[in-house]
Amino acid sequence: MTHAFSDVRAFRRDPLRFLLDRGNRAPVGLERLHLGPKPVLLVTDPALIRPMLKAPETEIGKGRLIRKLQPILGQSSLMLHGEKHKRRRDVLQKRMAKGAVERYLPELCAEIRAVGAKIGRLGCFDPHRHTAALALRTICIAVFGTQLISAGDEQALVQAVGMIEDDLADDMFRVLPVGPVGWYRQKRRRDFAKLAMSTVVQRLRERAGSASVLKDLEDLGLTDEELHDEILTLLLAGHHTTGTTAAWILYHLAVDPDLMQSIAAEASECADGSGELRADAVRRAELSATLVREVCRLYPGAWWFSREVMSSTTIAGHKLAKGTSLLISPWQLQRDPRYWDQPDQFLMDRTYSTDAYLPFGAGPRACAGMGVAMLELQLLALEMAAAFRFTSVTPNPPPRPKASVTLIPPPMSIEVELRADAGRCQSVMAWPDVQPARSRAVGRSFW
Template identity: 75%
Template sequence: MLHMFSDVRSFRRDPLGFLLQKGNAAPLGLERLHLGPSPVMLVTDPDLIRPILKAPEHLIGKGRLIKKLTPVFGRSSLMLHGDEHKRRRAVLHKHMARGNVERYLPQMCAEIRAVGARIATAGTFDPQKYTAALALRTICIAVFGTQVISGGDEQALVRAVGLIEDDLADDMFRALPIGPVGWLRRRRRRTFAKLAMSTVVQRLRECAMKTSALRDLEELGLSDQDLRDEILTLLLAGHHTTGTTAAWVLYHMAARPDLAEAIAEEARRCSDPNGELRIEEVKRADISLNLVREVCRLYPGAWWFSREVLAPTQIGGRDLARGTSLLICPWQMQRDPRFWERPDEFDVNRRYFGDAYIPFGAGPRACAGMGVAMLELQLLALEMAAAYRFVGVAPNPAPWPKASVTLIPPPMAIRIEVRQGIAKEKTAA
């Protein structure tokens, strides 16, 4: 017999498998999950997503599941709603829109090449160990300007995120409180992580360009604490989701040498005589773009997000009470066989990405950093394929990712070698 906690054990043991099984087997609409005393409904119909996300905020808004992130993200735009959210989002959208970010293409490519050189020295590498810091540096270039964060700050921030992310993921759907010993350990980890993060944020504020998003946020009259929360959210959300997705981009190029070769040829077509990528050609580089789209389908950085019913309303023909959580899971919806042929198969030739494709959310609250992320991932594929040949990857096929705040890739070992033409150029130089 089902009871209010009957799904908790299955969810905590394997959240990805649980949501995939529940969602794919459920009728289109809303499927009740028994994860505690408060009702949680899994949204299984893509036609309901936009109505939910566009609903008036007095009916459906950010609820208790998202608010569990408050100890880390504070009063940032990720947590806010209403006019204050719109004010801050306008600033972020201005600086992270693809048209604005494209002017930093040379600097972004230079950072990717620098990481590629370090990887080539190792010969065999685990992509996750490199892509998180690369994504962090890229988001800093796009939003705050060049040369605003040091290598030491990068590593401090990446370590701080790793220290607390599993705790945050565990808190999301925890029905019962943890014991005093566990609570004390978590408090110590969060205190240490927040101190490291605050130090990085302060240094970034001192170095940011006058034309950066920071200056525009300051003009909104935000308090020092609100500015800190906003910057930290940009750094954490921007680098962590893209960094984990970037690891899968490299994995699939390594697992498909023919794909890597096709992207290498595409990179040559996109480059000027000096080997620099040209943005107008990158916009037409379909192979690398389709690789990024398909990776985002299989491994969405934000693998779930939620809303909460704030006043009695009706969704999908069902009456919902105040306090009902609506769980939207891109991981499940983007692997549902009702919307995708061979949903678990990597297929770079897919050409249809409809309403069931939501790796960056949808509607007015879609991820403001989508343009930055897509461009960065595409540049990563082009630059790495142009300079290096992928000669092996293990394990292949790779296991499923770990469900934390984002989808954490499993340990991988990718082997690369410098392309012969590149090696000759370096020798001549």
């Protein structure tokens, strides 16, 4: 029997399966989900998404679901609308566009190589344990112009996010409130995490130079609290979504040795005489860019986002009542067989010029850090393929990711060895237990 809460159990048990089952079977358009007393519509027609996202905010706005993040993210641009949002977004887009961040390419590559030094010594590694911290350091470079975060602060921020992310995800579609004991435990976790994150943000602000996003935001007249919220949002969004996607980049390199070899060859073509990747060549490196696009299709960091109808309106012939939530799921749209051949398969011969491809959102609120993320992921693929061979990966195939605030990769194990014919890894070579027999004799150095 269908009632206002009839989909709640299935959604909470396995939201990824639920969205695929309902979205892929539903007629193209808007599918009603019974997740509570207020109407929720899953958008299954990608042609409707851009008109919805471009509609005036008096008609369609951020809405009640995203506001549940406000206790953590405060008054950051993610939560704002109107002129305040536009002014901050203009600053972020200017600083974090791919072309602007390319000037930090040597610094970004150096951070990737530092991670490579660690995993090269280990010989076997879980990718997400390393890529989450890497993404945090690289977003610091994009935001502050240099890598400012210490190892201790990095660990504190990653642990704080891990402490509260499941609570945040659970709150999004919770119909009934948690009991008093659960509420108290949740509050303690959240308060502790907020204190840890605030301490890290304050230290970063004290270390930041004048040529950074922080200075541009200060010039807008933001208060200390607003600056804190904005920097925290950049760090959390930048490291968490990109860090999880980066783990899947390494996984797909591991399961396809031929692809990894081809990307290693592409890395060689992109390098200058000293072994450094050249920005102009990376822009033309289509194979590694395609790898990134396909991984973002299968595992979008933001697996859903939402809007709310603020006043009754009509979009493409659909009448939408005030208070209706519009749920848009890149996870579902990017695995819908109506828009993709073999949607669950990793394929490198796809085209992505379709409205059903939106791993970073779309319209005026598309992710401002998209350029940073795409560049970082491409550099990761090039640098790792140039230096290593991944000899095995388990489990294969992997289980589905965990649907939390982002798609959390399952535990994985990748075995790694240095390319014996590359001789690239000078910093890795400092570890005598990972030196390949021929590595000193030939090749040029990436590291």
